[in-house]
Amino acid sequence: MQQKKIIIFLVTIFILGSTYLAFVSDQGRSPDQNKNWWIIYFAEPKGDSLNFAIENHSDKQDFRWEILSDREKKIEGSGKIEKGETRKIEINLTDIEDKKITVDVFNGDEKKEIYKNF
Secondary structure (H helix, E strand, O other), X not given: OXXXXXXXXXXXXXXXXXXXXXXXXXXXHOOOOOOOEEEEEEOOOOOOOOOEEEEEEOOOOEEEEEEEEOOEEEEEEEEEOOOOOEEEEOOOOOOOOXXXXXXXXXXXXXXXXXXXXX
């Protein structure tokens, strides 16, 4: 009788522990849960396209971007990107032969930069 109680107690502890660990693991995998970050990246890193994406997982939603060709501003834009949203920005820029194209993205006082050499 005593062994049955011990086995039931251990099985109950195991089930509760497993449930708790599964819950904590799901929260850790969520990119938005208690996290504050954002990234930018080219849609086609190896191609000739300048289209890029902004993926927001921060509380700030106002983004501004500038496209520079050899340090000269060619295009600028801005937009609101909600937390958890990815916005693709299409860029049509001609005359980019033999130049370095830089994409600067600002979110408040934070700045990130990506570039391509043509």
